[in-house]
Amino acid sequence: MVNTKTTLCGIELDNPVIPASGTFGYGSEFAELYDINCLGTLSMKGSTRDPRFGNPTPRIAECAGGMMNSVGLQNPGIDAVISTELPKLRKVFHKPIMANICGYSLDEYAENAAKMDKAEQVGWLEINISCPNVHCGGMSFGTVPENAAEVTRAVKAVTTKPVIMKLTPNVTDIVSIARACEEAGADGVSLINTMMGMAIDLRTRKPLLANITGGLSGPAVKPVALRMVYQVSQAVNIPVIGIGGITTAEDVLEMMLAGATAVEVGAANVADPFACKKIIDSLPAVMEKYNIQSLKDIIGGAH
């Protein structure tokens, strides 16, 4: 029997597979299809203080090897998430969950983190400083090391739960951002969020996405994600969650060898509702194929 367990910021996961925020809703659509307790954990759709519709549609475009989205953080607001979605999720998912939080100001990040800190179901806070689809806040906090550190400090001041900073690849040096987060007290980092891209509609001769640009995800970004996880995990001493183009158990192993303690699966959930379950089900056999007894042993093995 191989061992698929991994430990993320002091909490043990049955396996490293975590659906990424924004690709799994609040879990209920998937719980209708299979028992989602097979997941390591799940990262909920990102919450902001106020309800958000998000960006105008169309906000999805396919491209070679993946897709782009410009959803723009649609969510019912953090109070509704806590009062409505968390109790619904408790019925179908019995493990600690990861609460993803976004904000438009330092105060909002702190306010949202303080609210999620009180939610007993929440095991980790994942702080989104990397959304490319909102015009203020979001990614603007994640592209300058000092700004990323400020958000980290503001959130750490109001919670005792592990704080994981979700980083953007749309920077010249992601390592400096990760280091700034670590120095400011972050308990982990997750990377990468989507890469800014665009699509043109030949018939209208205009950008296909109503928001003009969108975030690229899917297998196309995996090499970039592997490279960044490899670089960041060598530079910091906190756990790294690897995100970007994971669709198979083999991808999980590659990401962990690059230095990830756990992984998030994003775009694959949009293409196949059973994506995470299929990855988890096939993980033991793929580990055996590559003579891996325990996943914990291979973290950073490629360094």
Added chain:
Amino acid sequence: MKQGLFKILENKELAPDVHQLVLEGDTSAIRCAGQFIDIRLDGHFLRRPFSICDWTSSTLTVVYRTVGKGTAELSEYQTGKTVELLTGLGNGFDTTVSGDKPLLVAGGSGVPMMYALAKELIAEGKQVSAVLGYRTAADVFLANDIEALGVNVTITTEDGTLGIKGFVTDAMQDMDYTYFYTCGPEAMFKAVHRIAATSGQFSFEARMGCGYGACMGCTMETKNGYKRICKDGPVLVREELIW
């Protein structure tokens, strides 16, 4: 919703750029007309959503227009090929509110789902009429099949080459109906919404990501809040539309 493999029994052209695909597989997840399916296409990351024209316990008929690369490739798929589907997606039409004289109003690629709906309404003993709009006589498809179900069909063409010259709304003006069901392009929707004499249901098209409510890619604002076209729709009622 169910995921399953389907075998292509037929894939033929019905009208210019319009194809009929007949598939064999488990259709038990389909509850009612107006629901849709998602087909995985070779070499494409995202699935393609299609309305359901007709189904039995083991077959499924989809009539689709080739509008882009994915549907153009699908039109080349040969009989016997296996494709992976998600079936039973979306809410579908509610026929309990139709009254005894429902009217179906459809334009272009909105026509196919009206076949399944007409079948359902006729089986419920209702007196069904339909206005089907096309650009020109050569584009007309499925009108005879819908008529053969026992539906009183009126055709409109933009150039007057068949039926009433003009748009579906030109034919709707003088009709007597208790409720309506519609699917078609947005301009048609807005015109129908403006002139319809009764309440009704609109089946929306959208560029979708997942098709099952997870990615929030196809959300629309309504009087009843934000609705995901794939999960809370594709059918919305007239009174909740903000037009």
